[in-house]
Amino acid sequence: MVSMTEHQLSKTDFIQYLNCPKSLWLLQNKPSKYSHGEFTDFAKKLAAEGFMVEDQVQALVSTYPNADAYSFQEVFQTDEGLYAKADMVSKNDDGSIDLFEIKSSTSVDDKQPHNQLKDAAFQAIAATRCGKLVRNVFIVHLNKEYVREGAIDPRGLLTFADETVRVKALIPETENEIGEALAFLAEDEIDETSCTCLNLSKSRHCDSFEYFNPTIPKPSIYSLPRLSAKKRDTFVGEGRFSLDEIAVDEVTRLQQSVLKSHHANAPHINVEDIENFVSVLRYPLYHLDYETYASAIPIIDGTSPHGQFPFQFSLHVQQEDGQFEHYDFLADQPELPLRLIEKLKQSIGPIGSVVVWNKPFENTQNQNMASAYPEHADFLLDLVGRTVDLMDVFKTGYVDIKFGGSTSIKKVLPVVVPELSYEGMDVADGTAAMDAWSKMLAETDTDKRAFLRKALLEYCELDTLAMVRIFEFVLTQLKPA
Ligand code: SF4
Known part of the structure; x- marks a missing residue:
């Protein structure tokens, strides 16, 4: 038996890698430095809703004549470290399988940061590398036209989107990304002195922003509301992060109010407004x-x-x-x-x-x-x-x-x-x-x-x-x- 690699790459890890390689590297290589942030009420609600949708899928499938062919939470784990838990798998008569990703969205999301097709491609690759022949791939999501009348009707509530063609088209690209992710995670050292979110607004920063950018003061240019990407790039390029280094005439009226309050260390009041x-x-x-x-x-x-x-x-x-x-x-x-x-x-x-x-x-x-x-x-x-x-x-x-x-x-x-x-x-x-x-x-x-x-x-x-x-x-x- 081939020994397992040091790093495991789950489907969730892979999506995190696609969104930010450094944050996944920190999580896996220096877990004590990684800030998990708060598991917010909103995140808890999303997780709970995911399980509720799965329950509806199970209820529907249990009515199928071939219900025994379906299984849930089947794990595909490879020696190189891939780990995928398929929401639902069905076994076909020819020995192949169909994969089902179950989502609580009302459409298939094919864009970052929650690209569901990449999720499914990762699963298909893990299943294939475990010796399975994957025939079809479905994203099961909610039907936004469904209107509840009485007990929930899973047939009306759920949409089975056959995404086999789009998912299979993504497999070569996803295989490359998986290889890159495993190689990146195996690196002993990476540049931990900055990260690419320096050029993005505060709403895009994750909880590891401060770890990778410890010298950014608070408040900083990221406290200026609606700062354009062009202006942010200029300030970042010139290494001007402190509001002390930004002149009032460099920013919009909206941003000037924040800046003036910072410069004066007092509220900025515009009586006319x-x-x-x-x-x-x-x-x-x-x-x-x-x-x-x-x-x-x-x-x-x-x-x-x-x-x-x-x-x-x-x-x-x-x-x-x-x-x-x-x-x-x-x-x-x-x-x-x-x-x-x-x-x-x-x-x-x-x-x-x-x-x-x-x-x-x-x-x-x-x-x-x-x-x-x-x-x-x-x-x-x-x-x-x-x-x-x-x-x-x-x-x-x-x-x-x-x-x-x-x-x-x-x-x-x-x-x-x-x-x-x-x-x-x-x-x-x-x-x-x-x-x-x-x-x-x-x-x-x-x-x-x-x-x-x-x-x-x-x-x-x-x-x-x-x-x-x-x-x-x-x-x-x-x-x-
Ligand atoms: S703040 Fe840094 S570590 Fe976090 S997502 Fe952005 S680039 Fe990645």
């Missing part, structure tokens, strides 16, 4: 926030895979004298947002601005609901027209380098209203709210259900209370102290 924001407001102000739900497998009749709908809102109604009242809604059963709309109609009058944080998101919900329920379209589209985005103030009106170049309410709130905080909340972000809601619906224990309900109500209420307090802070910037 704040006045412009305040001048369009009409009282009462309706500070509104939705929590929405979406899942790979629809949980409610009338919805489709990954279809998003609001299940909760919080609303603070603020009068010109500063007084405010709070209203909310939380669906206590799986339901489309009809009762939510009714409660909104009772709570929002015909006059007054609707204040949100990140207008495209809330307006998309209102527009989608207007399309789905034409009987409420006039009301919902009126809300769209009355909506203003409080976040806009923090793009150029009031910018503090302490926001880190972000305008997220989670970054702004602790700086401008430090007495309010999401810290320690049982539900502290939108994905956690989705998760808590689905758990609440499934919970049969009255106390546990009440606990989840309270956590959801508190979180959403804090979102709009935060907007009220942040708005009050904004007004103080217009008045002499």
